[in-house]
Amino acid sequence: MDIEQTLAKLSLPQKIKLLSGNGWWHTHAIPEADVPAIRMSDGPNGVRGTQFFNGVPASCFPSSSGLGSSFDVELARKVGEALADEARCHVLLAPTVNTQRSPLGGRGFESFSEDPILNGTIAAAYINGLQSKGVSATIKHFVANDQEFQRFSISSDVGERALREIYLKPFQIAIREANPWALMTAYNRVNGLHVSEDKRFLEEILRKEWGYKGMIMSDWIGTYSTAESIKAGLDLEMPGPTVMRGKAVERCLVSEKLFPSDIDARVRKILELLQHARESSIPFDAPEESVDTPELRQLLRTAAADAIVLLKNEKKVLPLSPTVKRIAVIGPNAKPAMTSGGGSAQLLSTYKVSPLEGITAAAQEIGAEVKYAVGAASHRYLPLLDPYLQRKDGTPGALVEFWNDAPCADFVALSADLGAKLSSCSWSTPTRGTNCFLMDGVYSAVFTPDESGDWDFGINLAGRGNLYVDNKLVVDLSTDPEPGESFFGLGTIDKRAVVTGLKAGQAYDLEARICTTDFAAKPTPFTCWGGVRIGGVRLFDGEEAIKEAVALATDSDGALWESEGFDRTDMDLPGLTNALVSAVLRANPNTVVVNQSGTPVAMPWVDEAPTLLQAFYGGNELGNGLADVLWGKVNPSAKVSLTFPKRLEDTPPYPSFGGNGQELGKILYNEGIFVGYRSYEIRKLQAMFPFGFGLSYATFEYSDLRISPVSASGEFSLNFKVTNTSEVAGREVAQVYIADPQSSLPRPVKELKGFTKVELKGGESKELAVGLDREALGFYDDRQKCWVAEKGTFQVLVGASSQDIRLTKEVELPDTITWTGL
Numbered sequence: 001m002d003i004e005q006t007l008a009k010l011s012l013p014q015k016i017k018l019l020s021g022n023g024w025w026h027t028h029a030i031p032e033a034d035v036p037a038i039r040m041s042d043g044p045n046g047v048r049g050t051q052f053f054n055g056v057p058a059s060c061f062p063s064s065s066g067l068g069s070s071f072d073v074e075l076a077r078k079v080g081e082a083l084a085d086e087a088r089c090h091v092l093l094a095p096t097v098n099t100q101r102s103p104l105g106g107r108g109f110e111s112f113s114e115d116p117i118l119n120g121t122i123a124a125a126y127i128n129g130l131q132s133k134g135v136s137a138t139i140k141h142f143v144a145n146d147q148e149f150q151r152f153s154i155s156s157d158v159g160e161r162a163l164r165e166i167y168l169k170p171f172q173i174a175i176r177e178a179n180p181w182a183l184m185t186a187y188n189r190v191n192g193l194h195v196s197e198d199k200r201f202l203e204e205i206l207r208k209e210w211g212y213k214g215m216i217m218s219d220w221i222g223t224y225s226t227a228e229s230i231k232a233g234l235d236l237e238m239p240g241p242t243v244m245r246g247k248a249v250e251r252c253l254v255s256e257k258l259f260p261s262d263i264d265a266r267v268r269k270i271l272e273l274l275q276h277a278r279e280s281s282i283p284f285d286a287p288e289e290s291v292d293t294p295e296l297r298q299l300l301r302t303a304a305a306d307a308i309v310l311l312k313n314e315k316k317v318l319p320l321s322p323t324v325k326r327i328a329v330i331g332p333n334a335k336p337a338m339t340s341g342g343g344s345a346q347l348l349s350t351y352k353v354s355p356l357e358g359i360t361a362a363a364q365e366i367g368a369e370v371k372y373a374v375g376a377a378s379h380r381y382l383p384l385l386d387p388y389l390q391r392k393d394g395t396p397g398a399l400v401e402f403w404n405d406a407p408c409a410d411f412v413a414l415s416a417d418l419g420a421k422l423s424s425c426s427w428s429t430p431t432r433g434t435n436c437f438l439m440d441g442v443y444s445a446v447f448t449p450d451e452s453g454d455w456d457f458g459i460n461l462a463g464r465g466n467l468y469v470d471n472k473l474v475v476d477l478s479t480d481p482e483p484g485e486s487f488f489g490l491g492t493i494d495k496r497a498v499v500t501g502l503k504a505g506q507a508y509d510l511e512a513r514i515c516t517t518d519f520a521a522k523p524t525p526f527t528c529w530g531g532v533r534i535g536g537v538r539l540f541d542g543e544e545a546i547k548e549a550v551a552l553a554t555d556s557d558g559a560l561w562e563s564e565g566f567d568r569t570d571m572d573l574p575g576l577t578n579a580l581v582s583a584v585l586r587a588n589p590n591t592v593v594v595n596q597s598g599t600p601v602a603m604p605w606v607d608e609a610p611t612l613l614q615a616f617y618g619g620n621e622l623g624n625g626l627a628d629v630l631w632g633k634v635n636p637s638a639k640v641s642l643t644f645p646k647r648l649e650d651t652p653p654y655p656s657f658g659g660n661g662q663e664l665g666k667i668l669y670n671e672g673i674f675v676g677y678r679s680y681e682i683r684k685l686q687a688m689f690p691f692g693f694g695l696s697y698a699t700f701e702y703s704d705l706r707i708s709p710v711s712a713s714g715e716f717s718l719n720f721k722v723t724n725t726s727e728v729a730g731r732e733v734a735q736v737y738i739a740d741p742q743s744s745l746p747r748p749v750k751e752l753k754g755f756t757k758v759e760l761k762g763g764e765s766k767e768l769a770v771g772l773d774r775e776a777l778g779f780y781d782d783r784q785k786c787w788v789a790e791k792g793t794f795q796v797l798v799g800a801s802s803q804d805i806r807l808t809k810e811v812e813l814p815d816t817i818t819w820t821g822l
Helices: 003-009 012-018 064-069 073-086 116-131 160-167 169-178 199-209 227-232 247-254 260-279 294-306 355-365 517-521 542-554 577-587 622-630 677-682
Strands: 040-042 091-093 136-142 155-157 182-185 215-217 309-313 326-330 369-373 398-402 427-431 441-447 453-462 464-469 472-477 495-502 508-515 531-538 558-564 591-596 611-614 666-668 700-707 716-724 730-739 751-760 765-772 779-781 786-789 792-801 804-813 817-819
Touching: 003 260, 012 247, 012 260, 064 073, 064 116, 073 116, 073 294, 116 136, 116 160, 116 169, 116 751, 136 169, 136 260, 160 169, 160 779, 199 227, 215 260, 227 247, 227 260, 247 260, 294 622, 326 355, 326 542, 355 369, 355 622, 369 542, 441 531, 453 464, 453 472, 472 495, 508 531, 542 577, 577 591, 591 622, 611 622, 700 730, 700 792, 700 804, 716 730, 716 751, 716 792, 730 765, 751 765
Parallel strands: 040 091, 091 136, 136 182, 155 666, 182 215, 326 369, 326 558, 558 591, 591 611
Antiparallel strands: 309 611, 398 427, 398 441, 441 508, 453 495, 453 531, 464 472, 464 508, 700 716, 716 765, 730 751, 730 792, 779 786, 786 817, 792 804
16 A cells, blocks of 8 residues: 555545544545555453444453563563464554553553553563554553553643653653554643643653654544644543534534644554555454464463562462362452453453363362361452353343333333333343443343352342342432442442342253433443443351361461452452451461462561562463463462552652642652652662562572673673573562662662563573663663763672662763753
């Protein structure tokens, strides 16, 4: 395709049409000019496809915070390649490289790290893998999009040096090393101006200073102006139908706020992205399909295991001995598989292996017995009812029926006659899940509990409606439903009720009646036809459940406890979780604590726990990956990609985060460049687990550090030896930090500037090499508007974590260097 010829063929109205999306996932097609529609899909840990409701099942990889903790560049590339193989689209809306500023960030699990070098390096590998197979990456969310509170309007007020060194840096690295073909702007403002209409960011920094050639799109409903966003360099408004473009562009052209050349500049970038789509082997609008092969399952399992960090192993309980024959698995989220965080990253997994399933399968191989106890509730939302539902014909799942008009007069009345005949539905479809985003009708299934007792049911809606179990009204959300946070803030609270005396194995009718007529008439940020989420769990007394768990742990050779972290206003685990952990640890000193969360949680019992694993969200193969680490089939090698603080008050932005802005509509990044471990070190504040920390079943020794002289342009290289001093094969992440004690401006105590991961057999040694350049020595000088590496002596530190430095030497930069750009 000749882009300039195609551009010349297009009429002005056709060009304007191309400036906005066609629905949620496509650009517009112009058939008469041979311009097909480009299809997109959400990421970053899987390819969800074009449907929130009843989407095609897809592979779910570990969350980005887990993948970042692997420090494994090759693994990140393989994940990108696998996502491309599964994609039936030309653009994946991933990866997210926003800096993890606080553990409270709602989408923190979507990002790789608190450190810009690790963040950008893993992102670049992911992008290279994805684009090597013709699927465009969309690096996002540019820039300083680090919290969810008032995400469309909040101003991230950041100093220029912190912007450059911390928040822009991972984007800069990924653009330099991988050239993503698309970029997504953030919802928020930076220093008062929305990024989607900030010419300084989009044109001056991205395109001119960095030489970025890709297409720039808005986040979904993240375009807030017409002429301003087009002039600033925002090529594509997403999603469609357009709100800020279309006829508004014509009016701007008439008033000469815009000129045809402005339109051509934006359309040209969209056509360049189309050129990448044409060059790929992916057909336009191909049917979406699942991929499930032995090779893909193995990669998912490898990724799950490699994202697990061994934080404590004081009694050498791990790896589990084959002589362990009785294992207690305790915890509310050991039974369901928590594969992913929520929101845009959520998808329908092709399959799931829960921790309980993975542990049970591994135990069976050695003839060990596994018993399970829930122990305590830790759910923000009750677990989905998916495993317990079947349709009237006995197939798994439920039936959803839709009507365009009310099927009867009392459809969502509290006194509705469930036995009354309804009018013929307009459309119906089976579904596998109880979390459905698009709803206006009846959701019906047969519910079969696996445990006898009283069950707690919870439902939230985008709309209004009622939940019935065994033909009895259980939850009323039809009478003035209270607004909540579900369905991207469009839904109700999660309302719960108890159904008593249910019998294991007995079938009960379950039905949800939902009406979205009033909801659909209300103005919303994006088109939404409603939704429903239904969860349930056997009700239990918290204190009694702890006693049951303690008895089970006491009677076992080993115990495993698992919990979930989630979007939160604090770092605390919910309910009686902490009491449960402490009680189980007292009952069985061989307890292995497994924490599953996207970002850090408070662990008041951490000193009591001799054995601790951090599992993040592990994707499809979470359970098997965890079992592989527990029994030593995989020697853990991940290291935390973000600092685990002892308490929220120790975190660098505290209290300036979320709703705690010092001024309305603003959040001050008061920590400046001292983000993550940089802050803990400059304040001499001990973390619970420092950045880059992670144990292994092997032990490693570092030696023989040699550094080449620094060239006039700032290049130098390190060589050092790492030896596996154990009899167990393992992998080690060697980290290289730089300190600049002579700087004319305050700098962090040290900063990560490189890393490498090596695999070593027991007793084996290898010499490793890490190349560095002026970027490793420089800082950003806001007065000169450039990067500066000052003449003088720098310290090079090589270690196993930010706090475990093994080798140190000095290097000399002969003359000061200044530069701009990549």
